[in-house]
Amino acid sequence: MPLHVSPAPAPALRSVLTxxxxxxxxxxxxxxxLRAAQGPATAELPLPVHVLDRGAPEGTARTRFTSWRFLVRCGERALAAAETRLTADGWAFSHFFEGPYVGATEQALREAELFSGLYQPRLLSVPELYMLTLWLHGSTGDDGSEGALEASDVLIPLAPAPPGIAAYLPHRVSDFLPALRRRLTPTVATAPAAAPAAATAPTTQAPPLLGSPA
Structure with a gap:
């Protein structure tokens, strides 16, 4: 089923076209x-970019909206992406970039169009894991910059994905988010308790053994 792509604010699109x-x-x-492209380039598929809030209370799924991202297409394929950000004077063009996430976003969108149900596509970044996912939001009536992660939403890690996470494998938020939070929570190593000293041992106490790294 086709995805429900939310329109970006008109000033954001104009800044990219300019x-x-x-x-x-x-x-x-x-x-x-992009510099070597032959022919006109167009800005398509605006996607709102959100960042996962790792400081949200346990059991919540809060995100922070940061920008609108457009795929820049020339001919049959996307060559780059364009980022726009909200400034004190309104929406403004930020920068162009290219790299593996451009093609990965296209591939994930193509695969998502085959899913049953209607979704609003977004991008969700997890900077601490160097991870970007295609976020398929089930509430298509929400503004692209609003609306929290819902348990039934779908996250698709883009390539390159972090070690141990398969790229392009869709996950329900209810299943995937707890695993992400475990990765984001640092493990504190604790020192083992010192064995009691024997009756004949010297009275000076040895320093405790260091715990093994997490």
Whole structure:
């Protein structure tokens, strides 16, 4: 079933289109593929970008909205992405970038279109794990910048995914979020209790043994 892509704010889209039409902005972009593109480039598939709030209380799934991201397409494929951010003066173009997440986002979106049900696509970043996921939000009436993670939402890790997490494998939030939180929670190593001294041992006490790393 087709995904319900929320429209980005008009000023955000205009800022990207202006940058695409600016030779200076394209020359300054660290995107060789975009600079070498033959033919016009278009900004498509706006996706709201959220960051997982690791400080949220246990049992909650809070996120922080940060930006709108557009895939920049030339011909049949996406060459780069464009990021826009909200400033004191409104929405403004931030930067172009390329890399594996551009193609990975396209692939995950194609696979998500085959799912049953209707979803609103978003991106959810977990910076501490160097992880980006396609977030399929079930409440399609929500504004792309609003709405919390719901238990029935779906997260699809993009490639490259962290070790031990399979890219492109969809997970329900109710199943996946606890595993992510365990990874984000540091494990504190504790020193083992010292054995009681024998009756004939010296009266000076040896320092405790250090615990093994977590």
């Amino acid at each position: 940058a695409l039409g600016s030779p200076t902005a394209l020359q300054e972009a660290r995107t060789p593929s």
